[in-house]
Amino acid sequence: MPNKTFFWFFLPTGLAMILFIGLPIISTGIQSFYAQHDQVVKEVKKCDPFGCTVSIVVDNEETSKIREAKPLGKFNGFGTYTDRNHLAVEEIKKFWNETESFGAFVDQVTNLPFYKALIFTLTYCLFVTPNVLLLGFIIALSLNAVARKIRGPLIFGTILPMIVTPLVGSLVLFWMIDSQGIIGANIQNLMNDPYLSLKSSKTLTWITIIIYGIWHHSPFAFVVFYAALQTVPQEPIEAAIIDGASRIQRIKHIVLPHIYPVVTFVALISLMDNFRVFEPIIGFSAEGSAQSLSWLIYDNLVNEEVILFGSAAATSMMTIIGIAILLAPVLIRTWKEFKTAR
Amino acid sequence: MRKILVTLLFLLFGTSAFADCNIKSGSINILANDFPALRTFVETSKQCKGSADFKVTHSSEHNKIAVPALTANPSEFSARIAANSSIVPLMNQDLIRPLDDLVKKYGKGIQDSQLITIDGKVMAVAFMANTQHLYYREDVLKDLGIAIPKTYEEVVAASEKIRASGKMQYPYAAAYKAGWNLAEEFVNMFIGHGGEFFKSGSAEPNINNAKGVATLNMLKKLSELSNPDYLTHDSEAIKVEWESGNVALMTLWASRSGTLLDDEGDPNITKATKLTGPATVGGGNIPAATLWWDGFTLAKNRSDADAEATFRSLAHAASNKKMVADAADQAVWLVEGFVPGPKSIGVIEAVKMGAKPYPMLPQMGLMHGALGSEIVEFLQGKESAEQALKDVEAAYISKAKEQGFL
Numbered sequence: 205m206p207n208k209t210f211f212w213f214f215l216p217t218g219l220a221m222i223l224f225i226g227l228p229i230i231s232t233g234i235q236s237f238y239a240q241h242d243q244v245v246k247e248v249k250k251c252d253p254f255g256c257t258v259s260i261v262v263d264n265e266e267t268s269k270i271r272e273a274k275p276l277g278k279f280n281g282f283g284t285y286t287d288r289n290h291l292a293v294e295e296i297k298k299f300w301n302e303t304e305s306f307g308a309f310v311d312q313v314t315n316l317p318f319y320k321a322l323i324f325t326l327t328y329c330l331f332v333t334p335n336v337l338l339l340g341f342i343i344a345l346s347l348n349a350v351a352r353k354i355r356g357p358l359i360f361g362t363i364l365p366m367i368v369t370p371l372v373g374s375l376v377l378f379w380m381i382d383s384q385g386i387i388g389a390n391i392q393n394l395m396n397d398p399y400l401s402l403k404s405s406k407t408l409t410w411i412t413i414i415i416y417g418i419w420h421h422s423p424f425a426f427v428v429f430y431a432a433l434q435t436v437p438q439e440p441i442e443a444a445i446i447d448g449a450s451r452i453q454r455i456k457h458i459v460l461p462h463i464y465p466v467v468t469f470v471a472l473i474s475l476m477d478n479f480r481v482f483e484p485i486i487g488f489s490a491e492g493s494a495q496s497l498s499w500l501i502y503d504n505l506v507n508e509e510v511i512l513f514g515s516a517a518a519t520s521m522m523t524i525i526g527i528a529i530l531l532a533p534v535l536i537r538t539w540k541e542f543k544t545a546r
Numbered sequence: 547m548r549k550i551l552v553t554l555l556f557l558l559f560g561t562s563a564f565a566d567c568n569i570k571s572g573s574i575n576i577l578a579n580d581f582p583a584l585r586t587f588v589e590t591s592k593q594c595k596g597s598a599d600f601k602v603t604h605s606s607e608h609n610k611i612a613v614p615a616l617t618a619n620p621s622e623f624s625a626r627i628a629a630n631s632s633i634v635p636l637m638n639q640d641l642i643r644p645l646d647d648l649v650k651k652y653g654k655g656i657q658d659s660q661l662i663t664i665d666g667k668v669m670a671v672a673f674m675a676n677t678q679h680l681y682y683r684e685d686v687l688k689d690l691g692i693a694i695p696k697t698y699e700e701v702v703a704a705s706e707k708i709r710a711s712g713k714m715q716y717p718y719a720a721a722y723k724a725g726w727n728l729a730e731e732f733v734n735m736f737i738g739h740g741g742e743f744f745k746s747g748s749a750e751p752n753i754n755n756a757k758g759v760a761t762l763n764m765l766k767k768l769s770e771l772s773n774p775d776y777l778t779h780d781s782e783a784i785k786v787e788w789e790s791g792n793v794a795l796m797t798l799w800a801s802r803s804g805t806l807l808d809d810e811g812d813p814n815i816t817k818a819t820k821l822t823g824p825a826t827v828g829g830g831n832i833p834a835a836t837l838w839w840d841g842f843t844l845a846k847n848r849s850d851a852d853a854e855a856t857f858r859s860l861a862h863a864a865s866n867k868k869m870v871a872d873a874a875d876q877a878v879w880l881v882e883g884f885v886p887g888p889k890s891i892g893v894i895e896a897v898k899m900g901a902k903p904y905p906m907l908p909q910m911g912l913m914h915g916a917l918g919s920e921i922v923e924f925l926q927g928k929e930s931a932e933q934a935l936k937d938v939e940a941a942y943i944s945k946a947k948e949q950g951f952l
Contacts, residue, residue: 240950245908248665252630253672253880254837254903261664262908264640278950288944295940315929317919317941383775398715401774406926489778492724492922503919506610509635509911514948 229524236284236517238277241270277514284518291522292316318519321495322526327410328496329478329530332417336474337467339418340425345455347426348433359430366423374487377416378403409493413484420484421477425470432463472534479527497523567862569596572855576842577612578627580604581801583674583877584840587627590869594862598855608632616641619847624856629840630904631911633662633670638908642669642843648857655865660880662841672841673864674877676801677901678720678734679835679892680825685818686713686794694820698738698764698827698834701795705771708794718771719784720797722925727780729917730836731797735761737902738827738834749909749951751942754935760828762924762931769925777922791815797824800892804876807889821888823895835896836904839880909951916942 244266249258286293292313299312313319347358365373380387381402392400402408436459444454460467482498485491491499497519504516574595578584588602603623605611613635615622621641628636636642644667649656653671662670680701682694687704690711695701701718708717721727736743741757744750769776773787785802787793789811798806806819824835842860844853863869867883874885878893886894904910916938924934946952 239948242950243908246665249663250665250906251661251663252903252906253659253662253675253839254897259905259907262638262640264637268640280948284948287947288940315923315933315937383773399774403775403778404926406928489723491919492728492777492926495919503915509609509631509914510638510909510945510949511613511635512945512948515945 232517232520234276235513236521237279237281239280239284239514241267241274241278243267244270280514284514285522288316289515290318290518292318317495317500318522321497321500324410324494325479325481325496325526328414328417328481329475331414332421332478332481333471333474335418336421336425337471339422340470341429341467343422343426344429344433345459347430362426363423365420366427368420370420370483371487373420374416374484377412378488381412403488403490404493406493409488409490413481413488413490413494416484416488417478417481421474425474428466428470429463432466433459436462468534468538472531475530475534476527479530480523497526567594567596567858569594569598569855569858571598572849572851573599573601573624574852574856574859575599575601575603575623576625576627576856576860577603577605577608577615577623579608579629579840580606582804583801583873584627586869586873586876587673587863590866591859591863594859596855596859598859600859612636613639613641616845616847620849621845621847624845624848624852625860626843626845627840628670628843629676629838630836630906631838631914633841633843634906634908634911636843637664637669641846643846643853644668645671645844645857648844648854648861652854652858653861653865655882656861657865657880657882660841660864662839670841670843671861671864672839672880674801674840674879675893675897676799676838676840676878677824677835677893677896678730678797678799679833679896680822681788681796681798681803681806682820682822683794683815683818684820685814686717689713694822695795695825697829698735698768698825701825702764702767702771705768705795709771714792714794716771716773716792717794718768718796719773719776719779719787719793720768721779721781721784722765722769722772722776723780723783724777724922725918726914727918728777728921728925729914731765732761732917732921733904733914734797734824734836735764735827735834737836738825738830738832740830740832743905743910743913744907749946751913751939753913754932754939758935759931762921762934764827765921766925777925788819789815800890801877803889803892807875821891823892823899824901826899831900833896833899833901835901837893837896837901838904909946909949912945912949912951913938913942916945 244263245260246263247258248261249256285291288295295316296313299309303309303312314323343362347355347362350358379385382388383392383401383403388402391402392398402412440458441454444458449457480498481496482502485494485496485499501516501519501523504512504519576588578588585604588604592600592602609632612626612628612632616626616636617639626636626642633642646668649661649668649671656671660672661668662672680695686708687694690707690713692704692707693700695704705717708714720731722731736753736757739757739760741761742752745752773779773792779787781799781802784793784796784798785806788796788806791812803821807816809816824833826832827834842864844856864881866881870879870881870884874887875889878884878886878890920937920941921934923929924931943952
């Protein structure tokens with residue numbers, strides 16, 4: 205496609221992306237450098253049906269004056285980024301000096317909210333992404349091999365997990381693993397431990413969420429792989445069969461190299477999706493044991509009665525940076541291939 | 547405290563006139579939590595809408611919508627049914643209007659004790675009271691010869707006895723779901739131990755002390771007697787546990803007693819379900835519970851005509867003797883004419899015992915939020931009480947600094 209045609213083709217999409225993705229990110233970025241003004245409080249008498257007390261309220265007249273002068277808030281630089289609820293620079297320095305062993309240091313650091321969330325998010329990505337790729341590929345291969353007649357219904361059945369709304373899917377599983385649910389009760393029987401609960405143990409909660417993630421995301425990988433498999437040329441495969449190559453050898457040397465770009469694509473999308481893991485945490489009510497970066501943002505925005513825009517913005521920016529870092533190796537590789545191809 | 551007793555017990559003899567409902571114009575849009583008493587309240591006010599537009603949104607997610615919806619100008623809602631805690635963010639952001647003029651003009655039937663005044667200005671009109679208190683299974687306690695527990699130490703002892711008897715594996719329940727619910731349990735227990743959340747006159751946290759540790763240890767003891775999934779259980783979930791007969795002692799909101807004692811579910815369990823006041827803890831004499839009021843507030847960013855129409859229609863409900871007589875078992879109404887029934891025992895006992903109201907401080911929401919996430923690991927046995935309290939304070943301090951409270 206000539207560059208000019210491409211430009212006009214891409215323009216509407218590009219504009220929409222700048223308007224609905226680019227500008228909001230810039231605004232979030234700016235917001236993350238600001239904190240609220242110092243609160244002006246005053247002591248007043250408060251009376252309710254249970255009696256009167258003297259206590260403090262925010263002085264709205266004073267506050268609105270300050271707000272009008274500087275609507276964005278107090279400039280905080282990287283203050284929000286480095287505070288305890290985010291990168292916790294000072295706390296980490298302190299832990300490093302105070303703790304005796306490296307294990308104790310790691311313990312202290314992973315107790316900080318941001319790192320706790322980061323570790324869960326990374327663990328989730330690390331386990332879910334490869335398994336999704338693998339499972340999706342195996343399903344695609346198997347379905348490609350079954351008779352055409354039953355393929356349609358089978359494909360439909362396979363993509364069901366993707367069709368089910370994430371929240372509904374996780375809720376169904378949540379009820380099944382309840383200590384009185386079908387899975388939970390059976391595991392208790394199996395382990396002969398009436399106190400075993402999938403929901404109260406941190407490790408088991410993580411495993412549940414990861415299994416759910418694999419179940420939910422595999423169909424996407426499957427659909428893309430299945431489409432790619434249809435484009436594999438038959439001649440080299442037939443030639444390989446004649447040469448006596450086994451099924452595994454054929455997959456390894458012909459099919460995989462052919463669909464390799466698609467694998468990269470699925471890996472990229474999958475990584476991005478998994479890094480933003482959020483719905484299963486809500487669906488499984490797993491806030492106690494598993495927090496992800498997206499959940500932290502949500503928590504700052506809605507779980508408090510006071511909304512923490514600065515904190516949420518800072519975490520959002522760091523999530524974007526995190527995704528960029530994760531994707532960097534794949535992107536660099538694609539770029540290199542693109543250059544050599546030219 | 548005396549005020550509420552007067553309100554609750556002697557209201558029969560009062561006289562009042564209903565607010566008149568001759569509303570000519572304006573539009574009314576109400577945001578409220580979703581439980582039976584509030585639905586009754588809003589329905590009653592609808593009878594008095596005159597020729598105004600009337601809309602209502604009942605949502606358990608009301609806290610998440612309130613501030614953004616009322617910040618808009620004109621605001622989406624003309625009124626918000628709030629409580630001690632949820633009025634604070636509205637006050638912090640200056641989103642609600644003083645009601646003095648309207649009360650004077652249209653609030654004939656509203657009693658003085660219903661008015662929430664802050665700095666001399668009426669900011670809300672309360673109509674019901676709420677608290678968390680103990681529920682017990684009379685049959686189970688009688689069988690095992692256990693007296694009705696008055697303190698949380700007795701609750702623990704009773705639960706252990708029930709477990710030892712083999713009747714129930716997890717005899718105790720409370721809403722310990724990580725987040726708001728769990729933090730609320732901490733708040734109750736901490737107040738029961740006589741704790742103050744902030745150093746006097748400042749927003750500096752003050753929970754990492756012996757009282758905080760005692761609070762956490764008691765929560766832990768109780769959690770060990772609860773269903774192992776307790777960190778995922780909210781009020782609704784423990785209500786279900788109770789109705790399935792898995793629990794014999796429970797701390798739950800008074801406003802939920804109506805659904806526990808209704809005709810649905812096993813009649814034997816319903817019959818044996820009894821209410822008592824909140825328990826004390828650690829030898830303290832005030833209950834480990836907080837008092838709550840629910841009341842209505844009016845949005846600032848809305849025309850005066852709308853505010854007037856909304857006030858008149860809501861005032862009709864907030865002074866409606868017929869409503870409180872018909873729905874006497876749905877809530878402990880603060881409205882004139884309410885005769886407390888057996889389902890109001892919890893709140894009345896709490897008031898008699900001198901329970902404190904939930905602290906209405908601008909920075910309390912941040913403390914509540916920090917508690918909800920940072921004490922979980924202690925309950926899971928992953929860190930010490932001191933460490934958990936240190937974490938809560940540190941998390942709170944960062945948030946309070948960002949919000950400009952420190």
